[in-house]
Amino acid sequence: MSMIQTNDFDHVNLIEKVIENNYMTYFNYDEFTNKLEFENSISSANWNIIQNNLLINITDSENIENIIDKLIDHLIKLHDEFGYGFAGVKQIIEQNIQYINQPLLNNILDWLIKNQISSKYIFFHGFLYFNGII
Structure with missing residues (x-):
């Protein structure tokens, strides 16, 4: 079995691709918590979509x-x-x-x-x- 090696910035590339290709059609940055920023962009965050x-x-x-x-x-x-x-x-x-x-x-x-x-x-x-x- 071979291991797939990923680089540390793959998650940043994935988020950028999701936004760029409109895979995620709506989000409000105010709904995100625990935001981690990388080069002035959000690279990771928790998102609680449940609303009353x-x-x-x-x-x-x-x-x-x-x-x-x-x-x-x-x-x-x-x-x-x-x-x-x-x-x-x-x-x-x-x-x-x-x-x-x-x-x-x-x-x-x-x-x-x-x-x-x-x-x-x-x-x-x-x-x-x-x-x-x-």
Whole structure:
């Protein structure tokens, strides 16, 4: 097995490439913490994209299908309207799900497994499983 050698500035080149090629369509420097600068450019930073306005209201008294539809609609909106990539969407959906109590979450997962009749439910179950959310 061979080791791939990288130079210390590869991360700087990657960040510059992401910005230059518009791979990241939006960011606000005020949202970055622990910024490290190199030659007057930010070379590394932590970015917390979760904001309270990205949480949806889910109540325990709601119909399970209703909750799932809300989460799916939110996922699509985050991706299509707000331009979040898969990592951002995953993080936001995880945060929304963490506020659901465990018995209700178990019922949601059971419902998804039993109702693989619609492409949106198949997709959402796969999304949760693939991203390690369930």
